[in-house]
Amino acid sequence: MAETGASPETEEALPTAPETLLARLESLGIAAETVSHPPVFTVEQAKALRGELPGAHIKNLFLRNKKGRMWLVTCLEDRDIDLKALGQRLEAGRFSFGSAERLMTYLGIRPGSVTPFAVINDKDQAVTMVLDSGVMAHALVNCHPLMNDRTTAISPPDLIRFLEAEDHAPQMIDLG
Helix, strand or coil: CCCCCCCHHHHHCCCCCHHHHHHHHHHCCCCCEEEECCCCCCHHHHHHHCCCCCCEEEEEEEEEECCCCEEEEEEECCCCCCHHHHHHHCCCCCEEECCHHHHHHHHCCCCCCCCHHHHHHCCCCCEEEEEEHHHHHCCCEEECCCCCCEEEEECHHHHHHHHHHCCCCCEEECCC
C-alpha cells in the first residue's frame, strides 16, 4: 500500500502503480520529486492545495474524434482550449472527451488522474501525445504520477525523454 494512505484496491486496480512509474523514471536516469496531497480532480482544486510547488502546472485533456482516434493533450493549466479549433489544427475533425472506460482501457488511469505519464500503459500507441510548447519554458513540470493524490516534478526535457522512451514522442504545438 502506498504511503499516502490509498486503499489497496485503488492501486491494485491500476495496470501500473505509481511506484512502478517512479522506478521507470529512475531507470531512465530522470530525477523526480514527488509530494503527496489530498486527491484533486480539477485545476481549481490543485491550485488551492498545491502550496508553493515550483514549475509549470498542467492540465491534460483525453480526447477522441468520431473515427475513434485518441489524443492526450498536455498544456499549461491556464490555457483556454477551443476543442473545435484544436481538432482542425491537428487535422482530427471534431473532438469530444474520451469516456472514463476508454481512459482506463487505453491509458490505465481514472478521471482526475490524467497525466502524460499514463502513456506507460499505452503499449499499442493508440493515443497520440500532444504537448504544449509553453511547458518547455519552465524549469520543472508537475504531473500526477498516475494517481491524483500526489504530484511529481521533472524537467520538461526529461518529460520528453520519458515520452520518447515509451514510444510516444509528443507532437509539440504552441497552445498559447
